[in-house]
Amino acid sequence: MIRKTVVTGAIGFVGSAVVRELLQRGGFEVLGLCRAIQASAEPAPALAAVGDLVEAELSGVLHGADAVIHAAARAHIMKDEVADPLAEYRRVNVEGTLNLARQAAAAGVKRFVFISSIGVNGNINTRPFRVDDQPNPAEPYAQSKWEAERGLMQLAAETGMEIVVIRPPLVYGPGAPGNFGSLVRWVEKAVPLPLGAIHNQRSLVGIDNLVDLIIRCIDHPAAANQVFLGGDGEDLSTTELLRGVGKAMGKPARLIPVPAGLLQFGATLLGKKAMVQRLLGSLQVDISKTCELLDWKPPYTVEEGLQRCFERSN
Template structure:
């Protein structure tokens, strides 16, 4: 099928925390963007933006949207785990829907398929050295395993169809509107309550939403990104202790960070059914982005300190309260 002269991008999960920002980033670069998501409407006013509300299970009905598309960025996924969800749901949404979607893409001569996976494909903790692309995948939870399945579908189907592919494995993404544990941590700081995490010194990798958007854009068009997997981060790892201190500073927080015996915190989390949260606070999960820097000549557009001040500073705190 023939393509339009101007490049256009199809972005799934466009109504999500990351998806909306990726849409805005590509639009700012002068591209036409077609987004789809579960949210009925998306507040992006731009002449080059087109939004469609549908579930990827219905992609066959909307395949015509891919007729003029050059690049696909696949962000749609079921991410936050819940004990109320059947584990099979993660495989159906993250793996099976991806398989069906890239199969449809292969029928429309898409040039490149960019899949946003997760560092959880590598594992939950990086004990001896930071994770990189050479490490054998070791996903330990249903979310990580479902994304690993999807990665394999992407590679197999894309290669069979002679379609270029890129897989990106980011760690926790933070920025305006972030939810889950990062948001809970900010609320705790804003309440000015004592925070008992001073003993958590193991470092973890994060990635600012601006850095992730810039890297996705790079992978969409850089010739050296073709058929590659990239582990990515801010390249500036933080411990739970330094993360909390940084948030305290930029939000003018007065909460006291104190040292509580880790064993007591572990027991409390287990009793409350929050063992996974304790692990994320206490265990290392670092990412080595040497491949991205060397192969793509890429570097983060924001440092961790710049990003935290930009996203969560006092001015933004006032906006959140209004």
């Protein structure tokens, strides 16, 4: 049976990877939605520009869909120039998500898969986050994702449309934006980095593992109205990650063993405490519920994921 699946953010990092994999696997009629079609976008069998999801009228594109995978979002913006970042995150990530979801429910969509963020749990921990931990979003982006999750679960209770929430940690892969992209550029340029003695523990998820999990959630019976944490099932220190990136690139990372305490002190003096915390702090994720309830395990190890990342980008 061919299943019509609508994917938002279809030219973004995660959304485009989902579209590619669905098409490769077969058995899906895929419609990708994006704000606007860019000249540089990869060709897709079906891609529709729908504008701002807050105001979009979507009944036509949602007609006959079995599932919606909502990967579009206003994500981390390092130099945010809007006057009220939280208000803008709420507008896009909460109002836009709920407008899409309400119209999906009205169109008879059976399941709505929402890509949230581990930031809903928090941005640092001393033990692995579990899915049943009390949410503790510390940033506007994560706060908006948490509010969207709550709105979706309320909508599920009202309409009967099944909701699945996936909270991934840092996602890496070819062309990944954000922190991983910065690490790759540093290693590629052979920049000496004072990160050779960092003993934190961080969970990551490769784009291939995340996409496999998302697709598992499209129709797995046990996924309905559940929240899942994503991850590779392996934790690395920042030092180990940089070495892994270098190995996969064939360009060993140039790491200088500077004590973490000294780095934190210097970062505080320079006003870079938040940035350095992402490099030095621990953030671990317990994916046991995800694996057990969905009978799933990450298809690729971190080493394999990094290798695939740079094989594709060459």
